[in-house]
Amino acid sequence: MELLGSLNPPQREAAEHVDGPLLILAGAGSGKTRVITHRVAHLVIDRGVHPEQILAVTFTNKAAGEMRERVDELLKEHGAPEASAGVTISTFHSLGARLLRRHADQVGLTWSFNIYDDGDQAKLIRELMDRAGMDRDRSHARRLRGFIERMKNRGAPPDRAHESAFNSEDEENAYFYEDYQKALRRSNCVDFGDLIMAPLELFRANPALAAMYSRQWRYIMVDEFQDTNPAQYELLAHLTSEYHNLAVVGDDDQAIYRWRGATVANILGFEGEFPKARVVKLEQNYRSTQVILDAADDVIRHNPSRRAKKLWTDQEGGDPIKVFTASDDREEAQYVADTIRTKLSAREVEADDVAIFYRTNAQGRLFEEQLRYAGIDYEIVGGMSFYQRAEIKDVLAYLKIALNPVNEVDILRVINTPSRSVGDATAQKLSEGARVRGIETLFGAIRFVTGADMTFEGELELIEPSPRTSDEDDALIALDKIGGAQTTGLRDFHDTIQSLRDDLMHYDSLAEIMRQFIERLNYFDYLDSKFEAESEDKKRNVSELVNAIEEFERDWQQDATEGVFKGADLLAESASALSGAVAVYKLRAFLDQSALIQAGSKSETEEDADLLGGRVTLMTVHGSKGLEFDTVFMVGMEDEVFPSIRDKTDPEEEHEERRLAYVAITRAKRHLFVTNAKRRRVYGQFKDTSPSRFLLDVDPSRWVIDPKSTSRDLDWRPKRRTPKAKPLTDEDRYFSDGGPDYSFDQSGAAPDQAAATEWDEFAQVAPSEQGWSSGGGHDQEEEASGGDLADKTVTHTRFGVGRVEAVSGVGDKAVVTVRFAGAGRKKIMRRFLKVLG
């Protein structure tokens, strides 16, 4: 069968495109992964492109894994089974990590650098704040982290941060950022942001190297392009500098990572950047029913600045969305669990095909509880990662130190775990001592105290004899004063690391080395003594870590020979003594993977792995992007939960929440349930809620209320909303709209063709009633009311559900004042309203 035969015309056009920039605007469910994978196969099979010349970049490991699988399949099917391994398919961050491994020496790192996760990063920031004598203020620490992240997302190293500082706060932040970068490099470590920024700096300083890679990867594809940040964009620019064969796929309506520095400008401005770019729109949706797509459109159409695009499907109609309002959050979870139970028993759907989406991870607990109670197998994706658990981080810390002995954050983490009588006071003295010339590192300080004479490879060795300052003298005196018990403890720590390094050099089985190490450390005894009830869990987690390593070792061989990086890592390190050992490679690869993969915590029922029908999936809406399920429960649909708006002065926040809701809705293939609760526990106390404005935006013809619901309408908001609170936001919401009550014209979705404010709209329908001060007319209106409408609940296609407050005039042309649950008070012509009761 012909390779591209199964594609529709636009899909085919995109897949057949070979040279030059390509922008694929792919609506939700339009088969974008299909297009990417077919394009890869087409390049290799029909166009004779060498697999090594292809690079596909994604954001998540899940997406990368899926793409790899499907490319594998396609190439196998079409007689090129070997080719798949040559194609590089990677996330941005692991691509960055691999580039850095290869060129570590050019950016102030060594081959053995470690990757700090968020927790490590926060620890380092706190440490540095202490050292700088700054107030230990958590919110300040957060701001500093935010600043550093923002700079790195823009690809701005400290010197650029200094240049762009406009006020004294930015200036101070820039100094801190500079300190932070220095400390990271002293520890031979990088953070997540560095995984993008450091390769970028490498290419900026060395354009010839960038050119080399851009010749190597002649065809580059990027998935979820709307979520790229400026640093990633610039990195791509370097990587495509030679041929400009950049093919990007994305959907501006699914941009949900603005808070992480992503900018939709990258996708919206693509043609500006590449005037010769071919643009292909994929608008046929193969996933959902018309009802679901319409509901999604009801929500997203309120956003300004969208690319014109209209999803369509040939699956007409479909089940209406089912809405359920619970009296509280617990009942909400109960309802979801009951409903799933019923559907599973009736064989309407398999557990595999059901998902629950919530806005924040914390919401997941209640659902977990109720599912367990109902005896339903489930899987939680995301949340507290396995690799973030204390016991796992402890063990990994030792491994990281063994590889990279200058890693200060990890040394401080485990120097007293298990207890070695080395507390904060001693650690403090060691930290100060590490800054004395001639000592240089924490391990230098430990050696000074214990009298050990061994130097670890990988430690900095810049000893420049010069007179010490009095601070340094003080630090040395403090080191001298460290007591006997502490010295013994430090010696134990030193020997522990030493023996772990010895083992890594002499044995090949990483899992075996680990088992012995954990034994030697008496780590299980430590867990028993420190934790009562949880110690069994923790021990099991550690064992699971060893199992994970064992499994990793089994598959490792294939991984190491993948794509263009084949053999390159080995070459780069041949100078190092440690690097001769297989276990060291495996360890380093494992550590990278564990840092880069957000492994979801396993469900309670993981033992029976292949149970029939699988299990229900629980995850945040963010986690759901790129996935699809037959039946979806969108829960917690209340204002302040979803949308969760932190900064009410920033209208962009609501826009992003809207896109998030759009993503959630478009995950559903056939059945969508939307639930909320009238009150919900926040910090242990009940708080009254209001229905989500997004839910109210969905036309009532698309949903029905479950008879079991506590409320028969969506008019249960407890307190009046104050429309004055954010007038700008409201303006924004309506500004871009195609206008009232005629079908949404997609060509009008461009921002400059914005149609009407609410007042303009009113002018269209009833010019004579227009007025900025409606106060005077009130009494008259009420007297002239048609009677039949007074106090009725009505719905409007755009404003949703509201209650009639006043009516003036009669018949279809009557003007009705309605207070909408989601949109405040409006005057609307009678004929645009549907009366509910």
Next chain:
DNA sequence: CCCTGCAATGTTTTT
């Protein structure tokens, strides 16, 4: 120097 008990404080979203 370590452990226990109390208080404060906080929740987006993820590579």
Next chain:
DNA sequence: CATTGCAGGG
């Protein structure tokens, strides 16, 4: 409501 940080006794 949980978790995390901090103060004071052992």
